[in-house]
Amino acid sequence: MAPKSTSPTATTSSLCSVSSLFFLLSLLCILSISLFFLSNSTTHNHHVPNPSQATSQLPQTSxxxxxxxxxxxxxxxxxxxxxxxxxxxxxxxxxxxxxxxxxxxxxxxxxxxxxxxxxxxxxxxxxxxxxxxxxxxxxxxxxxxxxxxxxxxxxxxxxxxxxxxxxxxxxxxxxxxxxxxxxxxxxxxxxxxxxxxxxxxxxxxxxxxxxxxxxxxxxxxxxxxxxxxxxxxxxxxxxxxxxxDSKASNGSSxxxxxxxxxxxxxxxVPYTHLLPRLHISENRRRQTLLYFKGAKHRHRGGLVREKLWDLLVNVPGVVMEEGFPNATGKEQSIKGMRTSEFCLHPAGDTPTSCRLFDAVQSLCIPVIVSDNIELPFEGMMDYSEFSVFVAVSDALQPNWLVRHLKSYSEEQKDKFRRNMAQVQSIFEYENGYPGGIGPIPPDGAVNHIWKKVYKKLPMIKEAIIRERRKPPGVSVPLRCHCT
Incomplete structure (x- = not known):
């Protein structure tokens, strides 16, 4: 008996069925593997490329x-x-x-x-x-x-x-x-x-x-x-x-x-800087070691300024100028800060001043001689990466400060300036719009201030709750002297 012949149509249909099944199984396998790696990547990859995805994972974005x-x-x-x-x-x-x-x-x-x-x-x-x-x-x-x-x-x-x-x-x-x-x-x-x-x-x-x-x-x-x-x-x-008030009588104040x-x-919060920003690409060779412009005579903690002035005023490589960056002195201040390696920041009537932020905008390495200074946005940045901190007791030793500043290498000073350039925008308030009404720089001072306030919210809520549970007539004493 002659064998049964298979029709071309039946053979083709059978092959298509097998091919389709194989293709479907392959597709399911590939899809399963893809889903596995995608799930694994989402779980373990900390660097989310899409900013909106990163934002959506935060408990609150404002x-x-x-x-x-x-x-x-x-x-x-x-x-x-x-x-x-x-x-x-x-x-x-x-x-x-x-x-x-x-x-x-x-x-x-x-x-x-x-x-x-x-x-x-x-x-x-x-x-x-x-x-x-x-x-x-x-x-x-x-x-x-x-x-x-x-x-x-x-x-x-x-x-x-x-x-x-x-x-x-x-x-x-x-x-x-x-x-x-x-x-x-x-x-x-x-x-x-x-x-x-x-x-x-x-x-x-x-x-x-x-x-x-x-x-x-x-x-x-x-x-x-x-x-x-x-x-x-x-x-x-x-x-x-x-x-x-030193004039107070009877020992009272x-x-x-x-x-x-x-x-x-x-x-x-930062002072508003008075001098324009110098971009790192515009930086040029600096001839002066240390620069200061301001009032010599101050009160209270600022008495250190007068002592520093007397120590430094005649030292080669140091420029000490009396004055303020007003309309007539602004250009002088710009030139002084942009041509100096370091800018002196001693305490005045208060521990700090806008001089520090002018120095940052001028890429002049701040030399902070103010033992009780508090600085904006600490915890968000490390000032020691672009500033030199000096104890008052050290700075007032004859010749100590100049020797110390001369010990920094060109490489160290360049690194200070590169780090400074990274934080210049953080101290910027102005947004370029009339009346200040308009979009603000996302990386500017205003946003950093609100982010700092945001970090205070748990403490604020706790203080409010503590106050509410006090019996009538009982007050919570002020204990905010801890710093």
Missing amino acids: IKVYVADLPRSLNYGLLDKYWYLTHDSRLGSEVDNEIRKTYLTKNLEKYPPFPENPLIKQYSAEYWILGDLMTPVEQSKGSFARRVFEFEEADVVFVPFFATLSAEMQLGGNKGVFRKKDGNEDYERQRMVVDMVKKTEAWKRSGGRDHVFVLTDPVAMWHVREEIAHAVLLVVDFGGWYRL DMIQHIQVSLLKDVI
Whole structure:
């Protein structure tokens, strides 16, 4: 019997079935292996390439801020008042007097510019922080702070008082009454701010512990500090909080208690630098070893400056200049800092000054001779990577400081400058928009300030809970003297 023949159609159908089955099994195998490695990669790879994926894994990507309701006269209205001044005899005012000539011919803007007067500009943090919060949501996507309009939703309450501008205007207009209350417009504004915020439900729910005040000038809100001691204070250092009046009689003093400020609850913020940034690519050979420009005579902790001056003023390779980077001295300061290897930063009336941040922007290695200094954003950066820290006792030994600075090699100094270039933007407030209303640099000072405040939230919440569980009539003592 002849064997049965297989039709071509049947054979082809059989082969297709086998091929299809093989292909399907192969595909499933490949898919399973791919899913395994993808799952393994997601679990063990810490470097997520997609920034949005990394962000989504964070518990919170912003701090929710409610802006306390204060009249415009306590912030931007103060700027209106400043620009309407017919004159200002304070140092550096010639810059702003030029601005007034054109500014007063126009209608005042809703968000006026901040003074260029260096005595005031160095404390402009209050202006840029509020500008960020006033920026429309659609323009503020790079900000770590997210404004909310119900205080119940907020992590913190920002108090929009230009405390420094208020103090400086009083000092410029009638310094004689600054420490008094009668006839002191600054005191009247301080009083208005505190009275208004203490009446709000937001203050009552926390006792003010979640309220944020900007007090960059050492004398800002001088008369009411005790009443806001529980709040989060944004300060340039703690120097102005230990003021002792040497003229006080009967052994008494007007010392402001140390328990009102602490690294536990407060945030050290940078001064606004007055000199422009020098990019690392623009750096040139530096002829001078050490440079300093400033006032020789200071008070309290600043007495070390006068002693250093006498030790260094005639030393070869060291330049000690009396003055301030106002309109006439700015170019001199730029040249001095950009042509010097090191820039001296001794304590003044307070432990720090804007000089440190001018040095960073000029890529001049800071030499910090200030034993009690507090610095902005520590924990986010290591200042020893681009600064030289010297104990006062060592610096005051004859010839010690110059010998020490000469011991640094060219390689070490270049490394300091490269590290400095990496942090220059962190100390930048300005965003380049009129009135400060617009997107801020994501890596700038304002965002770093809010990130520091964000880190305080667990402590703030704990303090509020502790206060609530106290029986009526029992108060929690101020214990913020720990640093």
